[in-house]
Amino acid sequence: MSDVSSDVQKQRIADRLAAVDGDLIALSTRLHADPEIGWQEHRSSADVAGVLAAHGFAVEQPYLGLDTAFRAVIGTGAFTIGFLAEYDALPGLGHACGHNLISAMSTGGAIALAAVADELGLTVEVIGTPAEEGGGGKIELLERGAFTELDFALMAHPAPVDVAEARPFAVTHWHVEYRGRAAHAAAYPERGVNANDAFLVAQLAIALLRQQLPGSVRVHGVQTNGGEAPNAIPERTEGRWYVRAETTEQLIALEQRVLHCFEAGALATGAELTVTPESQRYAEMRTDERALDHYRRNAQALGRDFDVDPVAATMNRASTDMGNVSQLVDAIHPYIGVGGDASNHQPAFAAACVGARAEQALRDGALALAWTALDVARERTP
Template sequence: MALEPAGPGADSSVEPSISRPAVERAKQHVARTLACDAEQLVRLSERLHANPETAWEEHRAAGWVAELLDEAGFVVTPAYLGLDTAFLATYGTGPFRLGLCAEYDALPGLGHACGHNLIAAITVGAARSLAALADDAGLTVEVYGTPAEEGGGGKIELLERGAFAGLDLAMLAHPAPVDIAEAEALAVSHSHVAFTGRAAHAAAFPEQGINAADAFTVAQVAIGLLRQHLPQTVRVHGVVTDGGVAPNAVPDRTEGRWYVRAERLEALAEVERRVWHCFEAGALATGCTVEVTPESKPYAEFRTFEPAQRAYVANAARLGRRFDQDSPGRRMNRASTDMGNVSQAVPAIHPYIGIDSLPALNHQPEFAAHCVGPAAERALLDAATALAWTALDVATGETIAPAATPDSCH
């Protein structure tokens, strides 16, 4: 589909912009392509939902997502930059480099309770709908398959290996209970905590034991008391993953996973110091040793690229999406994401697409159930459309009312 430049009178010394009618026709093409792709995009989402894979284990998911891009003519690089469950898929040779991020990892024990099955399908849909337009619209479309968002920091690993460098815009759309225009993600660190003590018979020789479970109890009480002195935006939360093996044996080792969140990386470092002192207090009080090990590099706060954000909001509104500023479900935009680190390196947006799940919220089993079905399917197609339209607006410098979806797939 050819897109013509603006008419006579344009300054020939600069790259001409694409005319408004041409952008509108391109948006019609996007809508038509997505209408035709809808069935297989929904199948992809359902397949991922039915076969959840957790961080760094998304071998089938990465393959299924990349397969649909390969079928559309994208050049796919599997195991991208040495990460087994990452990939890069590219199409086009235009000067505007668009990065679309696919997430597909699930939560341990909860499956796709954050809707990454939908993120993957949304990204594939947006990318496929732009493929035939890429060269005429001046785009290079790059799809990044990014593993381990749920605590593993896959995008950070990719960033540090050279991914995303030089992108003009990076995007993804994330499921939430309601539509939310802008990510206000907190910075977060993910840590593994282990106390080591000494085992003993709890009845016969208790004085010989050094109780690693008690160390965690002391630490958690200290954290609870610390919370009254922390800013309202700070979050400290975790779970004990190994609390001992038998009630008549003094636990000699306990382990847990803890997250600390703050508005910015700088504030996070200070809060972390105070939280680690609580774990040290548990070790000191019981005679244990403690080891705190990062599970990934810290996630950064999100920096929104405002021109793309405005375009997305306009396009989503024209699709009938409504941004409810008063809904309790909109607090999802405070959740942390490794897309924050991408946003610190290149222009980026991270809107949230509502799936009408209330009262179910992200990371609840009930939310996972809402990530398939009619509302989820509508969100999938609306988000893919809005992202693709936004890419065209930003790449061409135009923001116009998109046309309705054509009836025919031919």
């Protein structure tokens, strides 16, 4: 902190954050111990909103008709800064993406920044955004008018190592279903239409298609229902599939090629295909480069290191609906390292998102975000 030791406002922010350190660690720990998946984060969203209310924020929940979204506001200034909180967990993996830390960092950053909000003419918000893990909660909020009052939006995401710039893929999320006709697999196989075979044909077609796709494109998914019994021809199969590309424009062009693969499964077997979007497309990130420079300097002042192994740094390519927010509002979405050998969406990463190293990442992330918001406000307000 040597380069900010003479900055009175930054020191006040740091002091305020230190004063609520116990509250933030307790919040993160509670969220981690009680994971809730997207659109079902009733306890989690109420917990985060409750901590903010206890520290003087006016809370609106539900927000814009979404039960697990909220908006917490303090201050009445003309320049509005929004910290975004995520708190949904992964099915079967809990907080293996560290959203418990995201909530605590955004909560802490906002509470700390509020210490200087009035003298800078700021309004400070925390917007609780449900269902980031495939549900597109921020996109739903955008369509209902959220974020439009913000002048600057920010959040930080846990990762194995520190990475300043987010470069997420645009992504499409699909629910895929085939419907065939059941029959006894030994006695009357000719009477069946095998919905599982349809899925197998589609997956083989996708595997072959990958040879002709750009290297940065990702097509991946899981089959969630492949049938009920080995002696019954499956009449219904389901899966969840993602298509990712560098930009939304590229993504739209690629979607049809992947859809043709699923159509091939239906054509080959006679099964009926239904493809349903699980959310609207996640967009690529439009980063506020000047604000990101501030974040990088502030994080380095706290001892964070961005000179990391590139292989460990690729979490910054993960898709996020924060990309959609960044198309409307100046925004940053840096990654903060929790250390260890595990990477996001592994059980070991969930374990890494509590404990001493995670708590230090929480403190550093919250403070770097708050200081960055201060720097941006100083530059952009009279």
